[in-house]
Amino acid sequence: MDPSTGFDVLPMAEDEPGHVPASAAFDRIAYVLRRLARDHKTAIVSAVVIVLFVLGAVFAPVLTPYDYNDINLSQRLSPPSLEHLFGTDEGGRDILTRMLYGSRVSLIIGVVPTLLSIAAGTLIGMVAGYVGGKVDTVIMRVADVVMSFPSMLLAMVVMYTLGDGTINVFFTMVLVGWAGIARVVRSETLKLKEREYVEAARIMGVRPTRIMLRHLLPNCLPTIIVLFTLEVPSSILTESGLSFLGMGVQPPNASWGLMVSAGRVFLYHAPWLCFAPCLAIMVIVLAFNYLGDGLRDVLDPHLQSQ
Amino acid sequence: MRGNATTSLLRRLLYSLITIVGVAALVFVLLRMVPGNPVATLLGERADAETVERISSSLGLDKPLPVQFADYVLGALSGDFGESFTLGKPVVDLIGPAFMNTLRLAIAAALVAWVVGIACGLFAATHKGALVDRLFMGISLLGVSLPVFMVAMLLQYVFARYLHWLPVAGISDWTGYVLPAIALGWGSAGSVARLVRSSVIEELQQDYIDTARAKGRTKRQVLVLHALRNAMLPVITLMAMQFSGLLSGAFITETVFSINGIGRLSVQAITGRDIPLLQGTTLLIAFVIVMGNLVADLLYGISDPRVRKGV
Numbered sequence: 001m002d003p004s005t006g007f008d009v010l011p012m013a014e015d016e017p018g019h020v021p022a023s024a025a026f027d028r029i030a031y032v033l034r035r036l037a038r039d040h041k042t043a044i045v046s047a048v049v050i051v052l053f054v055l056g057a058v059f060a061p062v063l064t065p066y067d068y069n070d071i072n073l074s075q076r077l078s079p080p081s082l083e084h085l086f087g088t089d090e091g092g093r094d095i096l097t098r099m100l101y102g103s104r105v106s107l108i109i110g111v112v113p114t115l116l117s118i119a120a121g122t123l124i125g126m127v128a129g130y131v132g133g134k135v136d137t138v139i140m141r142v143a144d145v146v147m148s149f150p151s152m153l154l155a156m157v158v159m160y161t162l163g164d165g166t167i168n169v170f171f172t173m174v175l176v177g178w179a180g181i182a183r184v185v186r187s188e189t190l191k192l193k194e195r196e197y198v199e200a201a202r203i204m205g206v207r208p209t210r211i212m213l214r215h216l217l218p219n220c221l222p223t224i225i226v227l228f229t230l231e232v233p234s235s236i237l238t239e240s241g242l243s244f245l246g247m248g249v250q251p252p253n254a255s256w257g258l259m260v261s262a263g264r265v266f267l268y269h270a271p272w273l274c275f276a277p278c279l280a281i282m283v284i285v286l287a288f289n290y291l292g293d294g295l296r297d298v299l300d301p302h303l304q305s306q
Numbered sequence: 307m308r309g310n311a312t313t314s315l316l317r318r319l320l321y322s323l324i325t326i327v328g329v330a331a332l333v334f335v336l337l338r339m340v341p342g343n344p345v346a347t348l349l350g351e352r353a354d355a356e357t358v359e360r361i362s363s364s365l366g367l368d369k370p371l372p373v374q375f376a377d378y379v380l381g382a383l384s385g386d387f388g389e390s391f392t393l394g395k396p397v398v399d400l401i402g403p404a405f406m407n408t409l410r411l412a413i414a415a416a417l418v419a420w421v422v423g424i425a426c427g428l429f430a431a432t433h434k435g436a437l438v439d440r441l442f443m444g445i446s447l448l449g450v451s452l453p454v455f456m457v458a459m460l461l462q463y464v465f466a467r468y469l470h471w472l473p474v475a476g477i478s479d480w481t482g483y484v485l486p487a488i489a490l491g492w493g494s495a496g497s498v499a500r501l502v503r504s505s506v507i508e509e510l511q512q513d514y515i516d517t518a519r520a521k522g523r524t525k526r527q528v529l530v531l532h533a534l535r536n537a538m539l540p541v542i543t544l545m546a547m548q549f550s551g552l553l554s555g556a557f558i559t560e561t562v563f564s565i566n567g568i569g570r571l572s573v574q575a576i577t578g579r580d581i582p583l584l585q586g587t588t589l590l591i592a593f594v595i596v597m598g599n600l601v602a603d604l605l606y607g608i609s610d611p612r613v614r615k616g617v
Contacts, residue, residue: 141321141328142328144321144325144328145325145328145329145332148325148326148595148596149329149588149591149595150551150554150591150595152558153557153572153588153591156557156572156573156576157336157337157576157584157588158336159576160337161336161339237453240453240455241453241455241557241558244453244455244558245557245558245561245573246577247576260455260456260459264459267459267462267463267467271463274459278453278456278459281453281456282451282453285451285452285453286447286448289447289450289451293447
């Protein structure tokens with residue numbers, strides 16, 4: 001009771017229906033980890049593999065005695081040995097070293113643009129779903145246009161306009177990636193919008209931005225996390241494909257796709273040039289897919305696999 | 307509710323049309339945002355300003371952008387997509403044969419994907435939880451996770467270079483399609499298998515399956531005539547969308563196997579900075595995808611009476 005008015009004070013933010021307090025979030029993470037450990041051991045193994053890759057990328061200079069661009073022509077195209085575990089390439093550069101440095105590029109391109117396109121897609125999809133009407137129609141038409149390009153072709157056209165280079169790959173991936181995410185978040189928003197607690201908040205006069213941030217966003221989060229783990233591998237694949245076609249990261253920078261592309265010429269007499277980076281791409285993409293699959297089962301059983 | 311179905315069909319057609327025009331506009335604007343005059347780039351540094359200007363105006367590049375776009379759309383409607391900068395031929399004459407090559411490749415790849423995918427999915431569904439099931443599902447996830455160029459190069463190395471069973475690259479007869487079709491169809495086979503599996507498992511739990519069994523149908527009859535038939539609904543939609551995906555996503559496969567299809571032509575257009583050619587291929591690919599989505603929608607409506615009657 002508020003003594004000055006004699007009425008109950010309006011509920012504080014923490015009492016708003018549908019609000020998730022912070023301690024509940026920790027409980028939820030613990031629950032998810034327990035479920036994963038029980039039913040999805042591959043997901044846990046995958047998470048460990050991903051962490052190992054990240055550590056390898058961060059500590060690359062400590063882990064290897066070579067520099068990624070050390071040209072040593074007396075050692076060119078030497079097969080795997082104790083000195084060079086994965087052999088050397090056409091310039092005598094150590095392939096393991098280039099792979100470790102390449103994982104920096106591939107992981108950053110896998111994760112950062114995906115985060116950006118998740119942020120953009122969530123915002124756009126949520127506004128489209130919540131506001132509805134003309135705004136929704138226009139946004140969804142634009143998303144349709146983006147999605148009726150094969151992502152590879154749209155990426156190629158954007159790269160053509162912007163020119164090669166790592167930063168431009170970033171832009172390209174975001175431009176290609178937001179639409180699919182916006183579509184999923186929109187349909188999730190349409191469902192949540194009808195729930196009683198959103199209705200209640202609306203009747204209480206809560207502003208739309210606040211409803212979206214405090215009620216819709218936390219409840220979309222499981223879906224968004226799953227989308228993230230499944231989008232990262234597809235970003236890594238797109239980057240490696242672009243670099244393979246010579247339209248992505250440019251030498252002397254190392255990226256896995258670029259290494260495969262350069263090694264293709266020597267496929268028949270020095271297959272180890274392609275082998276190691278291909279293996280790296282395969283392992284990291286599989287790991288993210290297994291993790292995403294497990295998380296989907298635990299967090300969001302309704303989300304269909306794409 | 308016949309009228310309802312017609313209006314929804316018309317609305318879908320209109321949406322498809324808007325999407326195609328949108329794609330055309332997007333490509334048009336994107337390609338013209340490139341700094342510098344494309345003609346100057348094309349002619350090289352030694353060309354004088356006058357020549358650049360003359361050729362630009364003969365190609366209509368000096369007009370304002372909306373006028374250029376209108377010209378382009380009107381031309382495209384009458385089958386004129388302009389002339390390729392680098393190959394000196396009308397774009398239509400280039401993308402026609404290329405599209406036929408891609409079409410053959412896509413059909414072969416779809417065959418691989420669907421036969422392998424449906425067979426594996428069905429087998430996994432009837433052996434749910436067994437070792438084969440887990441093995442197949444593991445392999446199918448591998449199918450989605452491998453980069454296309456890796457599968458392509460692995461096939462090339464083993465079957466063409468090492469075993470000498472099939473040609474390394476290029477198309478001289480049907481054997482040339484085998485490896486590219488497997489490389490391209492591999493990923494789609496994985497997703498078909500997963501969908502067939504989950505869909506069949508769901509249908510096998512329905513009541514009508516018990517009815518069919520009670521009528522004395524054999525296990526195989528129940529599986530194929532009843533469960534699979536109904537389980538195919540979502541699969542057909544996926545297949546229609548996949549086919550347009552196969553038609554448009556062959557950039558890497560065509561490059562690795564040196565097939566002169568739409569994908570390789572697009573890559574050539576980009577490396578050669580050939581705007582009219584790139585516009586042509588992009589528009590064709592977008593058209594194929596939009597049509598694929600439309601057909602998928604319609605097939606879904608035809609095969610499921612609940613959707614057809616607008617319930």
